[in-house]
Amino acid sequence: MMVTLTIDGQIIHVERHTPIIEAAKQLGISIPTLCHHEGLQPFGSCRLCIVEAFRGNRSKLVTSCNYPAEEGLTVLTASDRVLETRKMVMELLLARCPDVPGIRRLAEKMGVEAVGFKKKGDQWCILCGLCVRACEQMVGVSAISFASRGIEREVKTPFGMESDVCIGCGTCTYICPTGCIEMTGDPGPPGHRVMDMGDLALGSCSNNHDCETCDIDQGFLDKMKRAIESVRL
Amino acid sequence: MGFEKVDEILENYAYKHDALIGILQDVQRLENYLPQETLQYIGRELEVPLSRVYYIATFYKSFSLEPRGRHIVKVCLGTACHLNGAVQNLEQVERVLSIREGETTEDRMFSLETVNCVGTCALAPVTMVGEDYYGAVTPGRVEKILSAYSTGSGSAEDGKD
């Protein structure tokens, strides 16, 4: 069923329940995000894609990556309230990862000049979950996952040991928006590659990087190609 | 060890993926913690990625990936307990046992944990040792309560307030 909605004053017809972020894209309106990827299920964790959705006179802030298009909806993607909220998201992320160039650039672009928070981290991972979801939904191996909860949440392999199911495809490194997962060539035979996050080795290719003869899901190559059109900053 | 007992647990739950939390609870009751090999075994048997098993085991607070002591001391840090000086009790337990929260004594006699609420708020501040509740605990009473367990004579005073 098609529905009609208004985004930043422009009218658009889309299939009902299309995420607002996709509908906006069709109008050439780009909404910033750090955790959304077309090829993956919406996750709603970074909250950067927040927009203001109106029903009648009442409005609320919603994340455009998963808010479904409905008939008669009016959306503002850059109202003052939206921009202020996004600035705070970036300020918090910048306090967490002050050294990540991509985060610094994006924060600057959004007008975050200084961070008012004292607590500074030294992380590179923003816990957007793109790598975790790509590994699960695109590659289909779930070599990595989140672990723990609250402020202790992190991305890692089970027990922090090198994964024995990682196929070394590199999707996680491609999709990571902050560059905190790197692919290194050694140690190992030629063509061998190792995914790591700082001290933590996530896994490496078990088939000498010969995808054509790999007995792991052959469909994954196509999925991976989609993944590479990623949201790199 | 073999995994016969784990197999039994898995069979009780008919190898259902949605029972993973219940399975891990039963394993922990059996082993007192969740050993790495057992989690790997469960992942294989259920055909669930190990990463999912691991995430669950680290997400929920009642799971432990480390072996725990014979007596688990749980200092309740619920609101009523907090207001009635639970933190001082916790510090006193740490002093008496010479371990920090989350640790186990060298002789594997005690593990020290904190809980958010054991639901006996009217007796605050509450500390549990194993299944025994102690209400209206003060730092001055901590040593006496714990010594009854370290000497092996079982529960201290009769849940006295």
Place this chain on the structure above:
Amino acid sequence: MEKIKSSSQLEHYRESIVHKRDVGKKVIRLCNTGCRGRGSSKVAEALENQVREANLDDKVTIKKTGCHGFCQIGSVMVIEPGNILYQKVKPKDVPEILSETIVKGEVLDRLLYRDPKSGEKIRREADIPFYQHQSKTVSHNTGKIDPTDIEDYLAPGGYGALDKALTTMKPMGIIETVEASGLRGRGGGGFPAGRKWRSCREAPGIIKYVIANGDEGDPGAFMDRSLMEGDPHSIIEGMIIGAYAIGAHEGFVYVRDEYPIAVEHLSKAIKQAESLGLLGEDILGTGFDFTIRIITGAGAFVCGESTALMNSLEGRVGEPRAKYVHTVESGLWDRPSTLNNVETWANVPLIINRGAQWYADTGTDTSKGTKIFSLVGKVRNTGLVEVPMGINLSEIIFDIGGGIKRDKKFKAVQTGGPSGGCIPMNKIDMPVDYDSLKQLGAIMGSGGMIVMDENNCMVDTAKYFINFLMYESCGKCVPCREGLKQMHEILSNICEGHGQEGDLELLQKLASFMVDASLCALGGTAPNPVLSTISYFRDEYEAHIFDKKCRAGVCRNLFDYYIDEKLCNGCTLCRVKCPEEAISGEKKKPHVIDEEKCIRCGICFSLCKKEAVLVK
């Protein structure tokens, strides 16, 4: 056991239970749930052994019941007939209770409750002021019946509402009744239960679920625990009626892992109801099928959030779902699901039995019925209280609660758990209902009511809740995870004496952002403890930030202990117990604390019987 196949068979069975009871026998009702924390299991053991040894089986029945409510005076025992309440019962009291009260009918004066106001001993449970101001409705069975015996539930009319609903009402009629009663969710949000049921019934789908939330996560609250332990059948009966109204055939009770007795009692209740044909296939011969499974949580406050709870039921981590679809349309396994708190479910049989109008007669315009609160903290009478909606906070705290312990000054009452707020003295004449509490910056929540006195620091309290949430948040979204971390940092700095100008404004800005931008209600309500304390106790924050003083004597860098030489009798207890050897003094002479050595651990403060250790 033969299954009951009709209304008349149910009536017949009920009559047979009542008939076989020996009215001449005395009954001892002993709390065997909450009072276990005071050793009631040992009292029960002593009772059972000694009754057997003295061949008193034909004289007395021992009923191991759920919570009587007045936990402060546990172990609580009530003897019928006579409604005699014995307080603080210990195993050593058992022989005398049996020989005097049971055999001779004499009341043991020393075990009676003494009213602190009048100084008089009170014999009957019903005459104790703590109970007199209450309206036990949902909790009317708790403390009265043996929760592990379905006959105790059936005898006074249990499962009558189920019979009425299934045999005389249409599903839509039940929903209309629940809507008309005005029942709102007892778990926190206060969403109208009937409307939720209607949406779920009308949602497309053949398979639907009903779920009871027994994951009582709010620290300081234990109402749900007492219901599950003390009257599990009322929850089960409510769920079956709800399932019939909604069109569900499968139900789940999600219980906290920390509540083993609740799991045990619910399991027994389900088995017994099944064996009588009140649960399972073809309930009461009406052709309606419904089963209930118990699932235990594994320690995660966030599982109180509905989508997190459903993820947990599916065997996943309790991460809230990022979806703008209601769980009544797409919940457990993406099917229409009705999730209500266990207390909400327990209200349902009452409404069906006595009608929507009867129910709506109690309470205020927008909050109907009664509510159970766990009254704890610095109040004299701690325990569970059930009161009509709309009662004043001061009535609960002072009339039922008996005021503040050790005659200290009331400072605040915290309602609603970590999503709630702190209400000060000048607001405690406000009525307790969903909307008034919200207006005060607190919430009804599940019913925790934690009373604080002059020795509790409000900044520390705010820090306590933020610290709690920081580890209990699932950590998925940035506002909640990173916001709580920064809030905690600011509050810790204030408590340690490093607060500075602008901290309060930054906290407020961060708070309103978290309300707006968080993924779920945990993050969206997390700032409430901070906002409410800033708004009512700003002076206390300012004393921490600018004067570097914590007058409550909680924040260790911001106060000192000293011993009042007039009050100190030189008992030496503090000196002996001080872990830092910071106290000196001779026997029978006033002692002195060395401020340099003192680590403000509070041991001397808690030990001193003369209350001579003071804060400056």
